[in-house]
Amino acid sequence: MTSAANSAPRGGAGAAFFAGRFGIDEQLCERLIGVALGRGGDYAELYFEHRESGNIIFEDQKVKSAGGGVMSGVGVRVIRGDSIGYAYTEDLSFDAIKTACEAAAHISTAGEQNLPVGIDAAPTPSYYPVLNPAAEVGAAEKLAVIRRADEAARRYHPSIVRVDVSLVDELKRVLIASSDGKFASDVQPMVRFNVGCLSELNGSRQTARSGGGGRFGMEYFAQVTPESLAVEAAREAVLLQEAVPAPAGVMPVVLGAGDSGILLHEAVGHGLEADFNRKQTSTYSGRVGQLVASDLVTVVDDGTIVNSRGSINIDDEGNPGRRNTLIEDGVLRAYMQDRISSKHYRTDPTGNSRRETFRHYPMPRMTNTYMLAGETPPEEIIRGVGKGIYCVAYSGGQVNISNGDFVFSVTEGYLIENGRLGAPIKGVTLIGNGPDVLSKVTAVGTDFKLSDGRWTCGKDGQSVPVGVGMPTVLVSAITVGGTEQAVGGGALS
Amino acid sequence: MSTTTTMSEDYQALAQQIVRRALAKGADDAEAVINAGSEFTVAVRKGEIEKLIEAGSRTLGLRLYRDGRASATYTSDLSPEGIEEFIDRALDLALIADPDEFRRLPDFDAQPALPDLNLYDEAIARLTPEEQIDWAKRCEAALFAADPRITNSDGAEFSSETGTVAFANSRGFAGSYPTSAASLQVEAIVDDADQKKRTDYWYTVERSLARMQSPEEVARIAAERVLRKLGPRKVSTREVPVVFEPGMTRSLLRELSSAVMGTALYRRSSFLIGREGEQAASPLVTIVDDPMLPGGVGSRPFDAEGVPTRRNVLFDKGVFKQFLFDSYTANRTGHQSTGSAGGGLGSMPTVRVSNLVLEAGPHTRDEIIASVADGLYLTELMGFGVNLTTGDLSQGAAGFWIENGKLSYPVSEINIAGNLNELLLGIEMVGDDVQTLGATAAPTIKVSTLMVSGL
Numbered sequence: 039m040t041s042a043a044n045s046a047p048r049g050g051a052g053a054a055f056f057a058g059r060f061g062i063d064e065q066l067c068e069r070l071i072g073v074a075l076g077r078g079g080d081y082a083e084l085y086f087e088h089r090e091s092g093n094i095i096f097e098d099q100k101v102k103s104a105g106g107g108v109m110s111g112v113g114v115r116v117i118r119g120d121s122i123g124y125a126y127t128e129d130l131s132f133d134a135i136k137t138a139c140e141a142a143a144h145i146s147t148a149g150e151q152n153l154p155v156g157i158d159a160a161p162t163p164s165y166y167p168v169l170n171p172a173a174e175v176g177a178a179e180k181l182a183v184i185r186r187a188d189e190a191a192r193r194y195h196p197s198i199v200r201v202d203v204s205l206v207d208e209l210k211r212v213l214i215a216s217s218d219g220k221f222a223s224d225v226q227p228m229v230r231f232n233v234g235c236l237s238e239l240n241g242s243r244q245t246a247r248s249g250g251g252g253r254f255g256m257e258y259f260a261q262v263t264p265e266s267l268a269v270e271a272a273r274e275a276v277l278l279q280e281a282v283p284a285p286a287g288v289m290p291v292v293l294g295a296g297d298s299g300i301l302l303h304e305a306v307g308h309g310l311e312a313d314f315n316r317k318q319t320s321t322y323s324g325r326v327g328q329l330v331a332s333d334l335v336t337v338v339d340d341g342t343i344v345n346s347r348g349s350i351n352i353d354d355e356g357n358p359g360r361r362n363t364l365i366e367d368g369v370l371r372a373y374m375q376d377r378i379s380s381k382h383y384r385t386d387p388t389g390n391s392r393r394e395t396f397r398h399y400p401m402p403r404m405t406n407t408y409m410l411a412g413e414t415p416p417e418e419i420i421r422g423v424g425k426g427i428y429c430v431a432y433s434g435g436q437v438n439i440s441n442g443d444f445v446f447s448v449t450e451g452y453l454i455e456n457g458r459l460g461a462p463i464k465g466v467t468l469i470g471n472g473p474d475v476l477s478k479v480t481a482v483g484t485d486f487k488l489s490d491g492r493w494t495c496g497k498d499g500q501s502v503p504v505g506v507g508m509p510t511v512l513v514s515a516i517t518v519g520g521t522e523q524a525v526g527g528g529a530l531s
Numbered sequence: 532m533s534t535t536t537t538m539s540e541d542y543q544a545l546a547q548q549i550v551r552r553a554l555a556k557g558a559d560d561a562e563a564v565i566n567a568g569s570e571f572t573v574a575v576r577k578g579e580i581e582k583l584i585e586a587g588s589r590t591l592g593l594r595l596y597r598d599g600r601a602s603a604t605y606t607s608d609l610s611p612e613g614i615e616e617f618i619d620r621a622l623d624l625a626l627i628a629d630p631d632e633f634r635r636l637p638d639f640d641a642q643p644a645l646p647d648l649n650l651y652d653e654a655i656a657r658l659t660p661e662e663q664i665d666w667a668k669r670c671e672a673a674l675f676a677a678d679p680r681i682t683n684s685d686g687a688e689f690s691s692e693t694g695t696v697a698f699a700n701s702r703g704f705a706g707s708y709p710t711s712a713a714s715l716q717v718e719a720i721v722d723d724a725d726q727k728k729r730t731d732y733w734y735t736v737e738r739s740l741a742r743m744q745s746p747e748e749v750a751r752i753a754a755e756r757v758l759r760k761l762g763p764r765k766v767s768t769r770e771v772p773v774v775f776e777p778g779m780t781r782s783l784l785r786e787l788s789s790a791v792m793g794t795a796l797y798r799r800s801s802f803l804i805g806r807e808g809e810q811a812a813s814p815l816v817t818i819v820d821d822p823m824l825p826g827g828v829g830s831r832p833f834d835a836e837g838v839p840t841r842r843n844v845l846f847d848k849g850v851f852k853q854f855l856f857d858s859y860t861a862n863r864t865g866h867q868s869t870g871s872a873g874g875g876l877g878s879m880p881t882v883r884v885s886n887l888v889l890e891a892g893p894h895t896r897d898e899i900i901a902s903v904a905d906g907l908y909l910t911e912l913m914g915f916g917v918n919l920t921t922g923d924l925s926q927g928a929a930g931f932w933i934e935n936g937k938l939s940y941p942v943s944e945i946n947i948a949g950n951l952n953e954l955l956l957g958i959e960m961v962g963d964d965v966q967t968l969g970a971t972a973a974p975t976i977k978v979s980t981l982m983v984s985g986l
Contacts, residue, residue: 094627095879102634104627107605107877108617109590124584128607141585144660177627200798236799236920243920245800284925286948286984287768317576319685319720321728399582436913436927440685440720440728443944445914445927467916467925469946469984519916519925519946519984 050162052211052223056086060110060130067215070114070132074139075217077146079116079123081377082139083216085354086112086130087396090173091208096184098200104177113396114142120378121145124399165342165349165359166253168227172207175256180205183231183256183264190265191235194272197279200236201268205229207255214356222356228347228503229254230491233268237275244281246274246449247433250490252347252505262490274431274450281464284451284520290426291468291516292419292454296487297431299506303407303495304435305444305472306337310364310372311390311402311497312379314439321442321473325370331476333368334412341389341405347491348406348505353391355400360389364407365476376402394500404495408507412482416510419481421457427518428452428459429468442472467519475513483510542567542589542697543707545609550699553595553618558625560596560636560701562836565589566876568694568710571660575667576686583660592876595621599630605877633862636836639702643839645832649825651709652739656693658713663689666746670717673750678758685718685730687746696831704837712738712828715749719757731756736969738826759931760910763943766932766985772906772959773947773981774899774933777966779909780973784818784887787951790919791845791853792882793860793871802922802952803851811851812955815892818846820855822870822885829886829970834872836880843869849956857882889973892961896975899960901936907983908933909947922951928983946984954978 048064056062067084074082092106111128112135123145125138172180184203191201208228215221230251237244248270250262293301314320322330331337341350341359350359355377363371375383376391379402392403420428431450437443446468453460488507495504546563553561567589574581591614592605602624606617671687690713697707716734723729733753735744744752775783795801803811812818822831822840833839836858844852856864857872857880873883900908913927925948931938962975 100629100631101627102629102631103601103603103879104624105603105605105877105879106620106624109605109607111607119579121580122582124582124586126586126588128588128590138586144585145580145583181627202798238799243799245918245920284948286946286982288985317685318683319728319730397586397588399584434914438730438913440730443913443927445916445946447914447916447925464921465916465918465923465925465948467914467927467946467948469913469927469944471944517944517946517984519927519948520982 049213049221050223052213052225053221055088055211056213062086062130062213064221066132067221070135070139071215071217073136074114074116074143077143079118079143079146081117081217083115083214083355084112085396086213087210089208089210091206092173093204093206094180094184096188096203098202099188101181109395111396112138113398114138115399116142116145117378118146122399126397162222162224162351163358165351166227166345168255169257170255171209171227172229172255173209179256183259187233187264187268191233191268191272194269195237195276197237197239197276198235198272199238202234204232212354214352214354216356220356222352224351227253227255229256229258231264231267233271235271235275237279239279242279244275244278246271246278248274249492252345252491253349254345277450277462278464281462284427284463284466284518286518286520288515288517290423291513291518292423292426292428293508293511293513294428294430295416295483295485295508295510296489298429298511299408299489299508300432300435300493301446302337302409302508303404303504303506304437304446305442305475307404307407308437308439309442309472310374312373312375312383313402315373316379316382319440321440322370326372328370329368330370330473331365331368332479334482335365335368335476335479336363336410337365337407338363338410339374339390339404339407343406343488343505346406346488346505347493347503348404350389350405353389354393355387355391357387357389357391359405362388374402374404376400392502394502398500401497403497403502404504406488406505406507408488409482409509409511411484411486411509414481414483416483416485419483419510419512420454420459422481422512423454424456426454427463427466428454429466437472444472445469463520465520469517469519475516478514479511480514481512485509539695539697539707539709542695543699543705546697546699547705549591549593549614550701552614553593554701556618557622558595558597562594562636562700564592564835564876565697566694568692570690570692571663572688572690573664573667574686574688575664575671576684578668578671580664581686590876593618593621594879595625596634597622597625599632599634600625600628601634601879602628603877603879633859635858635862636700636702637838637858637868639704642704645706645839646823648823648830648832650738650830651711654740655691655711655713658691663691666715670715670746670750673747674717674719674754677750677754680721680758681719681754682722683720685720687715687717689715698833698837700837706833706837708832710738712736713740713743715743715746717750717753719753721757721761723761729757729760731760736828738828742826760929760941763929763941765944766942766983768984770980770982772903773978774903774906774908775976775978776908776910777964777973777975778968779912780889780976781968781971782912784889784971784973786917788884788887791855793854793856793864793866794882795919796854797860797863800920802919806851807853809851810849812846812849813958814849815961816846816849816955816958817890819844819888819890820884820886821888824886827886827970829884831885834870835874836872838868838870838872840870840885855882855884885970887971891963891965891974894960894962896962896964899962899975899977900933900938902960902977903933904935906933907942908938917951924949924951924954947981948984949981954981
C-alpha cells in the first residue's frame with residue numbers, strides 16, 4: 039500500500055475535519071450509537087455539522103454591512119418502526135452528545151435491543167470540487183465582484199436609480215455515522231449572488247431581482263459574470279416599465295426554458311416525495327406505473343450535476359447522491375426516498391434524504407429536478423400559439439401536495455399574439471393543478487436549460503437549496519390570473 | 532424567583548460582558564444578543580407517535596461598529612476562548628463595510644423601565660412529555676371522530692418552547708425577558724368525489740397554556756373547514772365584490788405590513804411613499820401595530836436595538852399615519868425609531884411588525900355576506916403575488932361563491948387580482964368578528980371589487 043493511500047482520511051475530508059477539531063472518530067461514534075440504541079430502537083444515526091458562512095450586503099453604492107458566523111452541532115435520530123426520536127446539541131463534548139442520544143432514545147420505551155453494525159468508512163464522490171473557497175478569499179476580491187455588478191446595472195439604463203447587491207457564501211462540513219455501518223462525510227460549498235434593481239421613470243417605480251450561484255467557490259464568477267447577472271435584473275426592471283396588465287382567464291401558456299422548472303418542482307416534484315405517498319397524502323399515492331403526464335414528459339431528479347446548487351455527494355443519511363427517473367414518457371416510475379420510506383417501499387435509498395441543519399430531522403427532498411428536452415424547436419412552439427402568454431421568470435410558487443393545486447408568480451412574461459411575442463405583461467399568476475397541467479403538455483422544446491442556482495425549497499419549515507430546469511414547454515390551457523378580461527378566449531392556432 | 536428569570540439575568544450579564552470585551556478590543560460600539568431555550572415537539576399520526584423532538588439550544592449574535600462601519604456575526608460556541616476568537620473576527624469584518632453616517636446606535640438617556648408583558652407561562656415550562664403527547668393524540672382522535680368522511684390526516688403536532696432573550700449594548704442598555712409558547716395544529720384530508728384530496732387545517736398558538744384552544748376545538752374547526760370545501764366548482768372570469776374571512780384579512784394585513792416598513796420607504800419600494808396624512812384606505816379601516824399587548828405572540832418589551840416598544844397606529848380611519856422604523860431607517864429618512872427593530876441573530880436590524888390588528892367594525896359576518904348578490908367569499912390564498920412597489924396583487928385563491936346574499940358552493944383554482952390602493956379604498960364593510968391567531972388579529976371585510984379569474 040502506498041503512503042498516499044495510507045494518508046487518505048477514512049470517511050473523507052469532512053471526517054478528518056471533525057476528528058481534528060472535535061476529536062470525533064469512528065470509535066466515539068460507535069459508543070454513542072450504542073447509547074442511542076440503548077432502549078431498543080431499530081436504527082440510530084449521528085449527524086455532525088459545522089457550517090461557516092459569510093455575507094456582504096451592498097446597497098445603493100455602499101457596503102452596508104459584512105458578517106457571517108459559525109454554527110456547529112450534532113443531531114441524533116433514533117428510528118423505531120415509522121417513529122423517530124430526535125435530539126440535538128451545539129455542545130460537541132462526549133457527555134453532551136451522550137445526553138442527546140439518551141433523549142432521542144426515548145422514542146423506544148421497550149423492546150429488543152438492536153446492536154449496531156461496526157461502522158465502516160465509505161469513499162465519497164465529488165460533484166463540486168472547489169477551486170477557490172469563498173471563505174478563504176479576501177474581502178477585496180469579493181467587493182470587486184460586487185462593484186462590477188453595481189456598475190453594470192447602472193450603466194444599463196439611466197432609469198436604474200438604485201442597485202442592491204449581496205454575496206453570500208457558505209462552507210458546510212457534515213459527518214454521518216449510523217447503526218447500519220455508515221461513516222461518511224462531505225464538504226459542501228455554496229455561493230449565492232443577488233442583484234436587485236429599481237427603475238424610476240416618469241414617477242413609475244419598478245423593481246426586479248436576479249441572481250445565481252451554486253456549489254462553487256469564487257471561480258463561479260469566471261463562468262457567470264457579475265455583469266450578466268446585474269444586467270438581467272436591470273433589464274427586467276426597465277422592461278416592467280412598459281408592461282401591460284396581464285390577461286385573465288384560461289389560455290395556452292408557453293413556459294420558457296430554465297426557470298420554468300420551478301413549476302415542475304412545485305406541481306409535480308413535491309408530490310413524488312415518498313413520505314407524502316407513504317402516508318397516502320399525495321395526489322400521486324399508489325400511482326407508480328400509471329400514466330400521470332403527457333407522454334412527452336420525462337422528469338428526473340439528479341443530485342449529481344457538477345456544481346449545481348441542489349447537488350449532493352451524499353445525502354443527509356450518508357447515501358450517495360443519484361440520478362433518479364421519476365416520470366418516464368408520462369409514466370410514474372419512482373418516488374424520492376428517505377430511510378423510513380425506502381423501508382416501507384422495500385426499495386433502495388435514492389439519495390434524497392435531506393435536512394436544513396443538525397437541528398432538523400431528514401425527510402425526502404428534491405435535489406436538482408428537471409424535465410428532459412423534447413423534439414420541437416422553441417420558436418416553433420411559440421409560432422403555434424394564437425393567443426396566449428409566454429412566461430420566462432418567476433418569483434416563487436406554492437403547491438397543495440395532497441391534490442396538486444399550485445400557484446406561481448411570474449415576474450417576466452409576454453403576450454403571444456398570432457404566433458409572435460408581444461408586449462411584456464405584469465401581475466401574472468399561473469394557477470392550476472400539477473397532474474392536470476402535465477397531461478396538457480402538447481410540445482416540449484429541444485432547448486433544455488438548468489436554472490442558475492437561486493432556488494431554495496421549503497417543506498415542514500425546513501429550507502434546502504435546490505436546482506430546477508426545463509426546456510421550453512407548451513401547456514394547452516392554464517388559468518392565468520391577471521386584471522384584464524381576455525377577449526376571444528385562447529384557442530391554439 | 533423562578534429559575535427562568537435567573538437564567539435570563541445570567542444571559543443578560545454575559546451579553547454585557549461580551550459588549551465590554553468588544554469595546555476593550557477596539558470596537559466603538561457593540562450590541563450583543565443571546566437567544567437560549569429549549570423545545571419539545573410531538574407529532575402524532577393515525578394514533579401513533581410519528582416524531583418526538585427534544586433539544587436545548589443557545590446562540591450569540593454580535594453587531595460591532597468601528598469608525599462608522601458595521602459587522603454582524605453569530606456563533607453557537609459560547610466558550611470563553613470561542614467568544615474571544617469570535618470578537619476578533621467580527622472586528623476584522625467591520626473593516627470591510629463603508630462608513631455610513633446613519634448606522635449608529637439609538638441614544639439612551641437612561642435605562643428605560645421595561646413593562647412586564649406576560650410573555651412567559653410557567654405552566655408551559657412544566658408540561659410533561661406525556662401531557663403534550665396527550666394533547667396531540669386527543670386532537671387527532673377528535674378530528675377522526677368529527678365525521679366519517681375524514682379518513683386520513685397529516686397528523687396533529689404539539690410544540691412547546693421556553694427560552695430567554697437577553698440584549699446589551701455599549702450605550703448602557705441591558706435587558707432580558709423569558710418567553711414561552713405552545714402550539715397545536717392538525718390537518719385533515721378527505722377524498723373528494725372527483726378523487727381529488729381536499730385538505731385543511733387549524734391551529735392555536737399562545738404564550739400561555741390557558742389561552743390555547745382545546746384539542747377538541749382545534750379538531751372541530753379543522754374538520755369543518757375541510758368538509759365545507761368538498762365538491763368545488765370553477766367560476767367564469769369576472770369582476771365581483773369579495774368578502775375576506777378573518778384569516779384572509781390577516782393575510783392581507785401581513786402583505787400590507789411590508790409596505791409600511793421604513794426599509795420600503797428608503798428603498799422607495801412601497802406604494803405608500805409620500806402618502807402620510809392621505810386617505811389611503813376606506814374610513815372604516817384602523818390598523819395598529821401593537822407590541823405591548825399583554826401575552827401577545829408578537830409582543831416584546833424592547834426591540835432588537837433595546838428601544839422600548841410602543842403602540843403605533845398605521846392607518847387611522849383610513850388615513851395613512853406613518854411608516855415603522857428601526858434606528859437605521861429612521862436616521863436615513865429623518866424620522867424617529869418607532870421601536871420596531873427586529874431581525875435575526877447575526878444580521879443587521881430590520882424593521883419588523885409585532886402584533887398587527889385591524890380593528891373591529893360595526894357589521895356582523897352575516898350582514899356582510901347578505902349584502903353581496905354575486906361575489907366571492909375568500910377563504911384561501913396561495914402564492915406570493917403582491918408587488919409592494921406598485922401595489923399590484925395577483926394570487927391564487929379558493930373560497931365560496933355568494934349568490935343572493937348566501938354562501939352557495941365552494942370554488943377552487945381561481946385567482947384574484949387587483950391593486951392594494953384600490954382594494955384598501957374599496958373596503959365597504961368591516962366586521963365585528965375580530966379573530967386573533969398568532970400575531971395578527973382581524974375581522975371579516977368586504978372589498979367592493981376584484982378581478983376573479985377562473986374558467
